[in-house]
Amino acid sequence: MCGIVAYIGHRVAKPILLEGLKRLEYRGYDSAGIAVLEGNKLNLCKAVGRVSMLEEKLENKEGFDGSLGLCHTRWATHGGVTDFNAHPHRDDRHGIALVHNGIIENYAALKTYLQEKGHRFASETDTEVLAMLISELYEGDLEAAVQAALREVTGAYAIAVICEKEPGTLVVARKGSPLLVGIGNDEHVVASDAAAIVAHTTQAFMLDDYNVVKISKDGFRTSDIHNTPLTPKITQLEIDLQEIELGGYSHFMLKEIYEQPKALRACVSGRMDLREGRVVLGGLTNFAKELTKARRVILTAQGTALHAAMIGRYMLEDLVKIPSTTEYASEFRYRNPVIEENTVVVAVSQSGETADTLAALHEAKERGALALGVINVVGSTIARETDAGVYLRVGPEIGVASTKAFTGQVAALALVTFFMARKRLMSADQCREFMQEMEAIPGKIERILELDSKIKSITEKYVERENWLFLGRGYNYPTALEGALKLKEISYIHAEGMPAAEMKHGPIALINEGMPAVFIANRGRQYEKVMSNIQEVRSRGGHVIAVATEGDNEIRKYVQDVMYIPDVCEPLSPLLAVVPLQLMAYHAAVLRGHDVDKPRNLAKSVTVE
Ligand code: M6R
Numbered sequence: 359m360c361g362i363v364a365y366i367g368h369r370v371a372k373p374i375l376l377e378g379l380k381r382l383e384y385r386g387y388d389s390a391g392i393a394v395l396e397g398n399k400l401n402l403c404k405a406v407g408r409v410s411m412l413e414e415k416l417e418n419k420e421g422f423d424g425s426l427g428l429c430h431t432r433w434a435t436h437g438g439v440t441d442f443n444a445h446p447h448r449d450d451r452h453g454i455a456l457v458h459n460g461i462i463e464n465y466a467a468l469k470t471y472l473q474e475k476g477h478r479f480a481s482e483t484d485t486e487v488l489a490m491l492i493s494e495l496y497e498g499d500l501e502a503a504v505q506a507a508l509r510e511v512t513g514a515y516a517i518a519v520i521c522e523k524e525p526g527t528l529v530v531a532r533k534g535s536p537l538l539v540g541i542g543n544d545e546h547v548v549a550s551d552a553a554a555i556v557a558h559t560t561q562a563f564m565l566d567d568y569n570v571v572k573i574s575k576d577g578f579r580t581s582d583i584h585n586t587p588l589t590p591k592i593t594q595l596e597i598d599l600q601e602i603e604l605g606g607y608s609h610f611m612l613k614e615i616y617e618q619p620k621a622l623r624a625c626v627s628g629r630m631d632l633r634e635g636r637v638v639l640g641g642l643t644n645f646a647k648e649l650t651k652a653r654r655v656i657l658t659a660q661g662t663a664l665h666a667a668m669i670g671r672y673m674l675e676d677l678v679k680i681p682s683t684t685e686y687a688s689e690f691r692y693r694n695p696v697i698e699e700n701t702v703v704v705a706v707s708q709s710g711e712t713a714d715t716l717a718a719l720h721e722a723k724e725r726g727a728l729a730l731g732v733i734n735v736v737g738s739t740i741a742r743e744t745d746a747g748v749y750l751r752v753g754p755e756i757g758v759a760s761t762k763a764f765t766g767q768v769a770a771l772a773l774v775t776f777f778m779a780r781k782r783l784m785s786a787d788q789c790r791e792f793m794q795e796m797e798a799i800p801g802k803i804e805r806i807l808e809l810d811s812k813i814k815s816i817t818e819k820y821v822e823r824e825n826w827l828f829l830g831r832g833y834n835y836p837t838a839l840e841g842a843l844k845l846k847e848i849s850y851i852h853a854e855g856m857p858a859a860e861m862k863h864g865p866i867a868l869i870n871e872g873m874p875a876v877f878i879a880n881r882g883r884q885y886e887k888v889m890s891n892i893q894e895v896r897s898r899g900g901h902v903i904a905v906a907t908e909g910d911n912e913i914r915k916y917v918q919d920v921m922y923i924p925d926v927c928e929p930l931s932p933l934l935a936v937v938p939l940q941l942m943a944y945h946a947a948v949l950r951g952h953d954v955d956k957p958r959n960l961a962k963s964v965t966v967e
Contacts, residue, residue, distance in 0.1 A: 362548070393427055402448055447489040460516060468487045501529050531570040534716075621752035637793070645746045648700075660964070663715070670775065716743070732748050734766060759847045817941075817946050821946050824851060828845075848954050862894055
């Protein structure tokens with residue numbers, strides 16, 4: 359979604375801002391803009407489309423050589439995709455420029471008030487209202503005007519503001535939308551995502567809700583919106599620049615698919631005590647008692663994270679024998695859910711910033727649940743607001759189509775399952791067996807990756823087809839959902855995922871000659887049943903592509919194409935079965951000529967409800 363980068367220091371701001379914006383491109387956006395103060399003159403430039411369009415527009419433009427500036431990538435919410443609606447928004451009375459992530463909920467009432475005061479609006483956005491409100495309240499002190507304005511707004515915001523009348527000052531603030539201040543030598547880089555900061559400094563602090571920071575070249579002052587001074591907690595950003603660069607791959611998605619063995623090794627490293635037959639999760643240790651007496655688990659998430667949560671639910675019921683459900687966070691939040699005593703709610707999220715998941719978490723906490731997080735981004739909002747949790751440790755995920763975060767989520771949920779199961783009914787020997795299976799997973803994924811060219815040639819056969827089915831049962835029903843989601847997100851092919859048995863209750867009507875149906879048909883408790891479902895598709899002319907277990911030669915008689923995965927215990931089988939589906943989706947998108955890392959309409963982290 360939207361991205362913010364701001365700079366104040368001794369260097370020319372423009373290249374730093376544009377380079378930062380490029381690092382945020384993966385988040386998804388539809389327009390971009392920049393404002394730079396050169397001397398006492400504020401200059402703005404905006405463009406619909408990619409950051410490269412903004413760069414083109416800036417070529418040969420004068421007035422952008424100052425050392426204080428801010429920029430933005432916009433993902434439209436209020437108002438269409440136009441130059442006028444793109445950020446920064448400016449006020450001419452005092453020469454204020456502002457960029458904003460989030461939504462100002464009471465913008466309509468504020469706009470009427472400001473119009474009565476004589477302000478004229480150029481855009482349809484909620485953001486311009488905030489810029490005008492700051493201007494209205496400006497009495498020679500930008501920090502004070504920002505604080506006063508933020509006392510009047512409801513909603514979510516991360517903002518950066520500059521003013522012609524204060525050419526040595528950058529003011530930033532946050533409520534509900536992430537913002538970090540990177541501290542360099544006589545310079546500061548502010549961004550909504552650490553990826554735009556790490557090239558300059560790894561020393562940074564994350565703003566808390568209602569924090570306002572007044573920044574100059576060589577210092578900063580943090581307060582709240584009532585001007586109470588605060589001391590921020592400065593930390594080291596643990597992102598290696600290499601992790602957010604392509605490193606020879608053509609796309610981040612492909613890089614991240616290939617990174618899965620390494621990512622999963624990192625995810626489980628130091629967390630499995632094979633000698634003792636137990637899982638060690640530092641984040642959960644203090645809540646071991648609550649987890650032992652828990653009577654229900656509700657896993658909540660959106661998108662790919664929800665699919666991982668569904669697999670987590672199967673594991674918890676299967677191995678911990680605890681009643682568990684999964685919920686779309688967006689539905690859970692607003693349907694007045696019943697939360698009994700001793701309920702644990704698990705929020706699963708790569709970014710830790712998904713607004714729907716955050717809202718569900720708030721609801722669960724208000725209703726007395728113990729809130730756990732299974733999160734990738736360290737220090738993200740959800741991670742900070744849960745009572746405890748487990749980080750994925752899979753490294754930054756840049757590809758909009760989530761891949762290594764999915765397998766990381768499944769692996770982390772498996773660890774949580776083993777942790778809880780050992781407290782209840784699982785013996786050390788059983789736990790050890792599962793952990794040995796888990797240890798073998800990265801090596802097995804490496805073997806699947808070796809089959810990439812075969813998977814590509816299978817994809818080539820079907821890439822022209824506009825409708826696909828993805829079918830699986832048990833643990834691999836969510837894998838089927840994930841396979842379908844991956845394909846539609848980046849190749850724009852219509853795909854439906856469903857339980858293989860459900861197909862005959864209606865969707866079977868869709869099957870026509872040559873329709874691709876991807877079945878997850880690995881060896882397991884439901885293998886025979888899946889084989890029957892395969893026959894049902896074949897006899898209606900569908901073409902079956904099976905994900906099958908190595909050594910299952912028999913299956914070749916019944917399907918058109920096979921993608922083999924190594925043998926694996928059922929609960930962990932989605933970790934392998936999903937990999938060929940990720941590769942298929944990737945190849946389909948490339949073959950169709952789409953920009954895999956910038957799929958249309960999508961944002962990496964969805965910070966609006
Ligand atoms: O950051 P989160 O895991 O909370 O994101 C949830 C979904 O928005 C995300 O998984 C989305 O579905 C991805 N585009 C899937 O590839």
